[in-house]
Amino acid sequence: MMDIPNKLNLPSYKEQAPEVKERLDFIKSQPVVLEIDNLVKEFPTEEGVRRILNDVSFKVHKREFMSIIGPSGCGKSTLIRMLACLEDITDGLILLDTYPVTEPGADRGMVFQKYTLFPWLTVKKNVMFGLEVANKSKFDADREALQWLDIVGLEEYADLYPAQLSGGMQQRVAIARALANKPKVLLMDEPFGALDAQTRAKMQAYLLQIRRKIDITIIFITHDLDEAVYLSDRVLVLKANPGEVQELVEVPVSRPRGPEQFLSPEFLTTKIHLEELIHPSVEESKDDFKVVKMVAVEAE
Amino acid sequence: MSIKEEKWFRFGKGLSQKRVRGLTVASFILPLLIWSAISYLPLWQPEMEVVETGDTFYFEKGDRVDRETFRLENEKLTADGDVPMVGKRVNPVYFPAPHQVAKALYSAFVTEPRREGDPWFHESVAHSVRVVFWGFIISSIVGVPLGIMCGVFSFFSKLIEPFVEFFRYFPAPVFGALAVAILGINDAPKVAIIFIGTFFQQVLVIANTTRTVDFALVEAAQTLGAKPGRLLFKVVIPAVLPKLYMDMRILLGWAWTYLIVAEVVGTSTGISWFINQQAKYRMFENVYAAILVLGFIGLGTDMILGAIGRELFAWEDGKRSFFSRLMNKNKPTPAEA
Incomplete structure (x- = not known):
């Protein structure tokens, strides 16, 4: 070896x-x-x-x-x-x-292996969760959530429920949800x-892309x-x-x-x-x- | 090419919608058929109803006599050269035929009570529903929050559950006499029996259900900055609601089962009173009608609650509720990532 x-x-x-x-x-x-x-x-x-x-x-x-x-x-x-x-x-x-x-x-956002989107909230509301914790106005939270969904490429799915998304999409929303709080890390x-090999490769590419876009x-x-x-x-x-x-x-x-x-x-x-x-x-x-x-x- | 025929029996596999509907109907039709067969065919019918008295001194028209006695009496009458009785085979009075019960289902509601001041049938039914409703509501107001707290915090779980676990083994009816002594003879002790029968189970069931909430959701919320109050109201409770709702439907069924006991505590009231009263008058078709009404109310309530639940928790299957479908009409359908 x-x-x-x-x-x-x-x-x-x-x-x-x-x-x-x-x-x-x-x-x-x-x-x-x-x-x-x-x-x-x-x-x-x-x-x-x-x-x-x-x-x-x-x-x-x-x-x-x-x-x-x-x-x-x-x-x-x-x-x-x-x-x-x-x-x-x-x-x-x-x-x-x-x-x-x-x-x-919220300064240490986390993405888990398990799917942890709140199933009773729509995709957009999931991303808004942390923003609402941070006492942002409904209007601002809404707008920022859509921006983050845009960054992970899922803006058009904003009003769907997590159960309607594939595993890879759910993890992308989870990333957007964590990033929306502007964590330090x-x-x-x-x-x-938990993803299959193909989806995993796509997700790696997405992550590299997101990382290039934001600090x-x-x-x-x-x-x-x-x-x-x-x-x-x-x-x-x-x-x-x-x-x-x-x-x-x-x-x-x-x-x-x-x-x-x-x-x-x-x-x-x-x-x-x-x-x-x-x-x-x-x-x-x-x-x-x-x-x-x-x-x-x-x-x- | 003929379409391959669908098998009726397949391990762990579902059936087509059409068959499911058919079987659901059959599950009610079958018992009805058996009942009808026993009622209308000479399968059992152990008694004779006297149609013509002939020369007998012992029986009157409309009397029900078991077949052996009827035969002996007629033999005797024939031997003495008298006119024998004419009878037809019938079931005992406590086994009315479907059409009699069906008629009673209507007539029970429109028949004036025999004694003045007694409640009409619909008043009895309403009384029963009221007792169950209050017992269940009071139990839930205390039991659901307590159960959720037990499910969330070990402190409450360890402080409350051991005693509740012990208490639930006391059959609720044993508190009947006590309840009357403490709460008087009106509806209060009845509501108390329903409460005792429901509450202790409720705390334990809800606590266990709450513990099944995926803790990863709570952790995710924590990393999004949520503090305990928000974790409880915005994460744990929404997460547990669908199962909690299901539990409540089952618990409501249990509450119904305590109704009959509760109603004979103190003064007899409600459907139980009606049933006992009708049994005394030997109006058994009314007894069956009352029992059926109980069943209809139970099944009906559960079906309505089930439909409401599917609507409320449509997100579980990734569906939008009817209401939110109205709100956003033109949204994309999901596609693969």
Whole structure:
């Protein structure tokens, strides 16, 4: 496994083209939106306290797209739920614009894997939900909701109910609903995990498009390495038991991104590196890699 | 080419609209047919109604006698050289035929009560409906909010539900005597019985239903900035309403079942009074008519509530309600993303 990049004559994932390096340096020079400082999460179990996350620290910069990946059970979902304050923090700090967060709020919008649109509200009313919480006038909320629906390309569906939309459309509305609050950071917890492969690819493209249109910082949980590399500026790799930061990988793939880049050397070498990080034992990873390939073939 | 014939029995599969309608009608026609068969055909008919008395001293015209006695009496009359009775086979008086009950369904409403001051049948029915209505309303006013609070907050759930769980095993009728002692002999104890019979079930059922609300919706609302008050009124309650509405329909059915008990508590009133009264006069077709009226009211109420519910919660199937269809006529139909 270790020699795959060499065999394929791939560059190291650390090699960055000048414009990529420039962009990443620029991002890192931007103000820190979210700082996670020695975050710890423990759950009480029958065999005593189990530590899910151990001293996780990282910083997310303005307009950055950061993915978090890791083997199952590494606590990545717990981590993002803690960022939203949907889980209690055992120890450590979460600083949003330098202020510690203690309860859920509109400043950290979230898109879930499950469909969470309110089924009794129309698409437009769903997007208006947060705006009404923020005490906007009905008129303003209405107008802004339509603008956001326009951004995700669903303006003409404004008066339909969620049950009338496909899964992908529902997730786009969920994104619009979260963005309408103008959050400082958008938390996405495997948002495309429940979608079929084709829809998922479309959604990735939509997300890249939306991100180009507006100023937003995104933290994105996924178990799909292609997705992580395709979308992110940086990828935070966690290891399991307990969940700890393993590496913060800078993605050397240039922007704007497109599907043709899936086969570019920098894409492949990054993906292989992530693969190695997530499946450390060589024997195990060989098997897993085969499975991954089979799944990939099947998905196509 | 003939169209492949649709099978009647298929595991877990539905039937065509036409067949569903047919079966629904059949489900009422079948019992009616059985009833008619027993009433009009000599299948059972264990008694003889005396049509001509002949020379007998013992029976009068219109008497119902079991067949064995009728035969023995006639044998005796024949042996003595007297004129035997003439009779026809009939069912017992407590088993009236459909046409008799159908007639009673009308006549019960227009027949003046036998004693002055007694209520007319429609007054009895209205009285029953009133008792159920108030019992159910009072129970719901307290029970629904309490159930929702139990479903949302562990605090209320753990404080209230254990006792409610215990209390609901007391059969409501056992409180009849107490209710009369405390509330007097008028309608209050009756309403109380309906309340006791409904309330404790209601709290538990609504609490459980509330707990089935997808918590992800609450979390989503939290990340949109919603605080507890809004979470309760704008998320949990709208989310639980369709199922809660369904629960209420079932609970209303239970409330009806307590009616007959409630009505014999203290002074007998309402449909139960009417039924007992008619049974005393041996007007059994009226008894059946009254029972049927109970059924019609129950089924009718439920069908109306069901139709209202489909309208109110049209969003569940991704449909617009009739009202909102009127409001936006020309909107696009959904397409794939």
